[in-house]
Amino acid sequence: MNETVLSNCIVVGFVNYGESDRIVKLFSKERGLISAIAKRIRSHKHKWLGLLEVGHTLEVTLTPPKNDLWLLTGIQEIGSTSTIRKDLLKLSTMQYCCEVTATLSITDDPNPKLYGLLEHTLGLLKHMPTPGSAVLNGFAIKALAISGHPPQLETCTLCTQPIKTGTDRYFHSALGSMVHQRCIENPQHQPIHAQHLFHTPKQWRTDVEALLKQPMLTYWESNIATVKINKRSATWLLTELIEHTVERGVRSRSVLQTLYP
Ligand SMILES: [Zn+2]
Missing domain, CATH: 2.40.50.140 (Nucleic acid-binding proteins)
Incomplete structure (x- = not known):
């Protein structure tokens, strides 16, 4: 055979x-x-x-x-992965990265860059201290970009105009884009499903852009700003975007969510 x-x-x-x-x-x-x-x-x-x-x-x-x-x-x-399995946060982060990789991959379609990202992250999990929440977000945005689904952070999908610093803006997790408050309120753009909107903390966009551009090693122990609105947290916005992109849940977030606010 x-x-x-x-x-x-x-x-x-x-x-x-x-x-x-x-x-x-x-x-x-x-x-x-x-x-x-x-x-x-x-x-x-x-x-x-x-x-x-x-x-x-x-x-x-x-x-x-x-x-x-x-x-x-x-x-x-x-x-x-024996060293990773001794630390619950490392173990949960590893399971998250593996699930996100599987979720964003297509059967029989090689993606060496995504493989490289996962391999590199597993290597860091083995040798580095316990990671902060920036790592799962960094993995999420790098994996999204490599797989051809980068979030649109600089322009508003609804009006195609740039989002200037200081203007009131939301992240729309189903559109994968920042949107202006004025555009949400504009009846022309209705219906905007409010459950997908999240009023992001000021520095969220620049933080996320840095997570994409900088090597993971440089922000290994950092946490991203934890702004909570009702039960949602900015920590999980990129995961929500993945879930909308592939139209199914990322199960491994549930354990991580109890570890990160
Ligand atoms: Zn707009």
Whole structure:
């Protein structure tokens, strides 16, 4: 049988299947996102079980897919996550970055830049201190930009005019854009779904632009301004944008949300 070896794969998600199988989402440098099944690994403490966890870097051997599902026939560990797993914030950030990567990726569509971003972030999580909330936001905006969905922070989508500092502006998480207050109030632009609007703190836009442009290492321990409106926080605006872009929830935010205000 034709076997394929993928030498750089990161486990970005999994579901247990049936009595003892596990279906893993692998993000491969060479192939992009693929799904593969590992059979009979959940019984008898199979040695693969500990390797097929989110965040691990592996070299895998696969046989070609049936119904888009590859069969895993060999695994070699390249990078372990044991140091990350000792710290709840690091672990949750890793799970978030892996889920965002999976969410923004298309099956069988390689994205080496996104792979590089995830690999780099996992490396920093291993060696750096506990990250601040700037890291998950930095990952989110870099991943959005790499995947072709950068938020529009400088101009208002509704009127296409620049947003000047000092003017009253909101971030619209479904449009992925800053909007003027005057444009929201303009009946011409109705209906604007108010639940997507967030009055951002003054420095939010420049902070987010810096997260995109600067290396993650430079803001590793920083937190982004935590402005809360009702139960929403500016910390999660970029995640909301991802959720609107892909039309489904980012599940791993729920743990992180209890750790960051
Ligand atoms: Zn406008």
